[in-house]
Amino acid sequence: MAIKDYASYTAQELALDESFQQWVLRPEGGSRFWEQWRMVHPEKQADIQLAITLVRGIGFKSYTLDTAQQDRLWETLWEHIGEEEQHSSIKITATTKYTGYKSAWKYAAALLFGVAVSAGWMLLHNPQRAAPMQTLALRTAYGEKKDFYLPDSTMVTMNANTRLLYTATDTGRREVWLDGEAYFKVKHAQGQRPFSVHTYDNVSVAVLGTAFNINSMGKQVQVVLEEGNVRLDLGEASSNNNHELYLRPGEMLTYNKADGQYAKATVLTATYIAWKKGRLEMDNYNLADAAVFMEQVFGQHLVVSDKNLLLRKISGSMPIVYNADTMLMQLGKIFKVKVGRSGDDVWINGK
Amino acid sequence: MQVVTSRISLWERFQQGDREAFALLYREHVDDLYHYGMHFCADGERVKDCLQDLFQDLWQSREHLSANIRNIRYYLLSSLRRRLLRSLHRDRNWFSRPDMESFELECTLPREHQLINDESAAARIRDLQRALSGLTRRQREAIYLRFYQDLSYDEVAELMVMKIDSVYNTISKAIGALKKALLLPLFLLLLQYA
Numbered sequence: 435m436a437i438k439d440y441a442s443y444t445a446q447e448l449a450l451d452e453s454f455q456q457w458v459l460r461p462e463g464g465s466r467f468w469e470q471w472r473m474v475h476p477e478k479q480a481d482i483q484l485a486i487t488l489v490r491g492i493g494f495k496s497y498t499l500d501t502a503q504q505d506r507l508w509e510t511l512w513e514h515i516g517e518e519e520q521h522s523s524i525k526i527t528a529t530t531k532y533t534g535y536k537s538a539w540k541y542a543a544a545l546l547f548g549v550a551v552s553a554g555w556m557l558l559h560n561p562q563r564a565a566p567m568q569t570l571a572l573r574t575a576y577g578e579k580k581d582f583y584l585p586d587s588t589m590v591t592m593n594a595n596t597r598l599l600y601t602a603t604d605t606g607r608r609e610v611w612l613d614g615e616a617y618f619k620v621k622h623a624q625g626q627r628p629f630s631v632h633t634y635d636n637v638s639v640a641v642l643g644t645a646f647n648i649n650s651m652g653k654q655v656q657v658v659l660e661e662g663n664v665r666l667d668l669g670e671a672s673s674n675n676n677h678e679l680y681l682r683p684g685e686m687l688t689y690n691k692a693d694g695q696y697a698k699a700t701v702l703t704a705t706y707i708a709w710k711k712g713r714l715e716m717d718n719y720n721l722a723d724a725a726v727f728m729e730q731v732f733g734q735h736l737v738v739s740d741k742n743l744l745l746r747k748i749s750g751s752m753p754i755v756y757n758a759d760t761m762l763m764q765l766g767k768i769f770k771v772k773v774g775r776s777g778d779d780v781w782i783n784g785k
Numbered sequence: 786m787q788v789v790t791s792r793i794s795l796w797e798r799f800q801q802g803d804r805e806a807f808a809l810l811y812r813e814h815v816d817d818l819y820h821y822g823m824h825f826c827a828d829g830e831r832v833k834d835c836l837q838d839l840f841q842d843l844w845q846s847r848e849h850l851s852a853n854i855r856n857i858r859y860y861l862l863s864s865l866r867r868r869l870l871r872s873l874h875r876d877r878n879w880f881s882r883p884d885m886e887s888f889e890l891e892c893t894l895p896r897e898h899q900l901i902n903d904e905s906a907a908a909r910i911r912d913l914q915r916a917l918s919g920l921t922r923r924q925r926e927a928i929y930l931r932f933y934q935d936l937s938y939d940e941v942a943e944l945m946v947m948k949i950d951s952v953y954n955t956i957s958k959a960i961g962a963l964k965k966a967l968l969l970p971l972f973l974l975l976l977q978y979a
Contacts, residue, residue, distance in 0.1 A: 449960045450953065452938055460935065484967070491963045492932045493891045497823035499816050503833075508811060511837045515844055583808045 441475060448485035458489040505587050505621060570600040574614075576733040577756045579712070584608075588629065589619040591710045594731040594756075595651075615649035615730070617710045620662075635691045636676075638667040646681075647707050651730045655689040657681065658706040668696055712754050718747045721782060724765050728780070732758040738782045743771060796854060800847050807847075811840055814858065817934065818865050824888045824929060825869050835868040859936055863944050888925035890917045892963055916962035923947070924955040931956060 448454050457468040574592045596614025606627035620641050629641040633650040644662025659681040669676035689696040708715040725736035766773040774781040798806035822832030930941045942949040
């Protein structure tokens, strides 16, 4: 930024200055110049205030393309792209290239067996056309949370250390295998193509235009339904021991991986979905809950030395910082405990 | 700086044919582009058609586009603008319509001004509206691009094929009108509390 003699500027001149406007309109942009300048020029307070009011005063009528409209437009334009690419016979190969497919993982080999991966997924928009099966693998590392759009426009937010495999067949059946935690907002298309999510713990969710969260990270599988309808299939599909049940919005299913016991409960869905927006919602939250969180998101093992510390409970909400040390420090402050590290373990001690 | 780097790599991924990067680009920009289109011609179907063409062409020509586009938003806005103009030129009726609705400014006064409900304040706001509607369509568009779409003065001038001085003067006019509307009520307010 060229050095200008801002001290001699009037409010109107300040309001005209590009860098001043930027500071007012996009404070997240990060320049600290004006904050500092404001501090060293107390005599300019009134001018600065007026200039801010002027810049903020300029507004325009709002028009919004809501998500449903965005989705429709996106689908239409892909259909057109699909047609044109077919005509000009440009082959889209190996859809596994689709995204940050970083490393092979244990399940992929078995599931991909016999699956021919070839043409582009836009063909799926038209089931009558002969479209080969296609697959897509996604993963997130520890300390990482990511949003993706699946080829059918389903939005998925993956929590840390999560793997997801998506396949769609020529009949339009969409299936996802999930290991970890993810939030799905499923596109409900006219043809009602089935969409189901399987975990590796004998819990499957069949979906029709729905938003839900599923977590298979710990000893349990949790499915929380935010809106819409799902059918759950529990137990091994081939055995006689499988059950089918339905969830309504606001309900949660908890399935114990070890003994196959399960229960339904009514919950506050926002608490279970807060991670998607990068927040940790704490309702009667104790260090054991924090330990589960640190393990899931950062792969860090917390060791609590004094069992009495587990009795401390707190309620509230805080932003999740995707950095293990920062997060530990924040949790330490909230619970008023000391946090130390030895190797991969994190020690929690009373103060 | 980090933002810039990640944008560029998103662009690179898009150019290499990464559909996810393309989807992210679409989601990031489509709403703002629609907003611009609606202010440009207030015809939702036309705007959506142009947006569809824009993104289709973007994907199909991805390999031929410059690898170092410094501001994707600028690039998309100028492309949409060309498409809208081309589409509107084919439609003669459109140009005979009055253009008062386009890029209409909605200026807001701070809350303390809304407290003053007297005649003179209302008259001030009417004056403000009149002063702002005295700006031409091009002038309002320039103000819009700077304040709503976050283009720099340079970019606004380039996109609108205007001299940068004209951009500056236009914005100065709008701010001047706003200030005039602001100052008197503020003075009245001070009197009330004196």
